[in-house]
Amino acid sequence: MSLGEVVSLSPKQERSIAEANARLNIWSGAIRSGKTIASLLRWLMYIANAPRGGALVIVGKTADTIARNIFDPLMDPAITGPLSRRILYTRGAPTANILGRRVEIISSNDARSENRLRGMTCAGAYVDEATLIERSFWDQLLARLSVKGAKLFASTNPDSPTHWLKKHFLDRAGELDLKHWHFTLDDNPALDPLYVANLKLEYTGLWYKRFILGQWVVAEGAIYDLWDPDKMVVDSLPPMERWLSLGIDYGTVNPFDAVLVGVSTPDVQGQRRIYLASEWRWDSRAERRQLTDAEYSKRLTEWMDDLPDTYGPGTSGVRPEWMIVDPSAASFITQLYRDGHAPTMGDNSVIDGIRTVSNLIAADQLRVHRSCEGFLSEIGSYAWDDKKAERGDDAPIKVDDHALDAVRYALHTTQAAWVPLMDLAA
Structure with missing residues (x-):
């Protein structure tokens, strides 16, 4: 699939898509920075050539966030072009069909979800809002990625610097088969400059650092620090x-x-x-x-x-x-x-x-x-x-x-x- 014919991408998005060939591939950073679109397009490319003999899995916090954050963009012709017609999904359904492959949909908010995962052998997985996933579920998912060449793709907003995803995975990228891309709001040149300027004014303190700069920072001090x-x-x-x-x-x-x-x-x-x-x-x-x-x-x-x-x-x-x-x-x-x-x-x-x-x-x-x-x-x-x-x-x-x-x-x-x-x- 030719990305240039489907959606206009920033240089950072293109680079992350081209380099996402590790076992674990994680995009983190600011809201509206382009990280989710890049990760979804790479996931779509992976599905087209994914190894056989194992399940493909999409994981999110709830059925609603999976539909909104993953399938709404994937099924938008402005983003995926003619491929959008080959993505079949009904909100709340347990499976989807993407490019002719059956994909299991698992909401990690469901107490039964980890049991459902336990019976799987996986060839690939996409995780939305990874910091909201329980560590035990994440570990179980990694253990199930046992098909040769299996890969995981995940996107997330940043959280505390002591969050398990940051401390035990992103900070150890050099030791693991893991690639990580960090995005700030300014990494998305497609955004209206006025919108970017307004967003930078509207977020302050902790929220500015996480959602504008994409930093993993600790919550500290006064909560409403601009109260006057x-x-x-x-x-x-x-x-x-x-x-x-x-x-x-x-x-x-x-x-x-x-x-x-x-x-x-x-x-x-x-x-x-x-x-x-x-x-x-x-x-x-x-x-x-x-x-x-x-x-x-x-x-x-x-x-x-x-x-x-x-x-x-x-x-x-x-x-x-x-x-x-x-x-x-x-x-x-x-x-x-x-x-x-x-x-x-x-x-x-x-x-x-x-x-x-x-x-x-x-x-x-x-x-x-x-x-x-x-x-x-x-x-x-x-x-x-x-x-x-x-x-x-x-x-x-x-x-x-x-x-x-x-x-x-x-x-x-x-x-x-x-x-x-x-x-x-x-």
């Missing part, structure tokens, strides 16, 4: 285009916290922003009394009914579009349904949620009303856990983060609704 209370804390609210969500972090012994979120109408520059408009908090230790689920629901409803219009036009009696609740609060979610609300279970992907909030702060698209005292008291001390970072895990210190969790649920779970509004404003 002098600019981002306000005493009044503009009119809201949408009352977006109410994020709720449930607590009994720990504080219960709810934060109301709105999207403002465009200002004179056409800029919309996310506003944390108001906060309700119940700290059972300070109040010397715990509330029941029914009492929480009643007081939350009364709080929304009684919000004064002085917070901003239309605040009194507000009912946001979504009520996003801590996913661990099953009994409280049931109580809200009984009381006529329509709660949604929050997305508790902690790191992704932190990144969502970080990007809003970096893009200067977040404002917080001064009445949100819990959030304002917590954000300045919100920091990465050094001990967990040493073990290769990115995690915040779980102290005084109740309003922060409520905001994370409210924003990350609803980002499909508000991100297009921010894009239009930009």
Whole structure:
């Protein structure tokens, strides 16, 4: 297959494809840097001439990520040209047909997946988002690549420098039959320069180093390092285009916290922003009394009914579009349904949620009303856990983060609704 006739490639992509002839071939680096396309095209070339007598396998974290990250590009004629018609796959199916070869599809998020792998003899494998794969699954996959000439191809965003993939494989490339290519955002000349410039502004700290520079760096220091209370804390609210969500972090012994979120109408520059408009908090230790689920629901409803219009036009009696609740609060979610609300279970992907909030702060698209005292008291001390970072895990210190969790649920779970509004404003 002639790559030049299918898709325009950067020199680094072409070089990595031409050199990917080791037993283990790994592309890592920044988002949108071209690493995934290069690895997929090399995988496609490998399938066309793969050894017989063994299975071909595609591995990803979930069925959805496999479909989105692997098959959407492979089946796009703009990327694979006429070969796209020879790639047959139905989302969620256990197998695909690629260039006439049967390919097994395995989601490593499924507890049964490693058992399925144990019975295989493999001639080739492609792994998407390799840092998200469990080490035991990875080791089992390598053991199954026993056909003569079998090869593995993998792509990944970088993680902690102590992650097992970095420490035990990439750092030992000279000892192993392994080739590794590192990509930065600037390695993809096909991207719109304005998009690249905006992305570099939107990511900060840890995220900038990993997702722009493609570095394997440890999480350290303050999480929201660009938080600027002098600019981002306000005493009044503009009119809201949408009352977006109410994020709720449930607590009994720990504080219960709810934060109301709105999207403002465009200002004179056409800029919309996310506003944390108001906060309700119940700290059972300070109040010397715990509330029941029914009492929480009643007081939350009364709080929304009684919000004064002085917070901003239309605040009194507000009912946001979504009520996003801590996913661990099953009994409280049931109580809200009984009381006529329509709660949604929050997305508790902690790191992704932190990144969502970080990007809003970096893009200067977040404002917080001064009445949100819990959030304002917590954000300045919100920091990465050094001990967990040493073990290769990115995690915040779980102290005084109740309003922060409520905001994370409210924003990350609803980002499909508000991100297009921010894009239009930009």
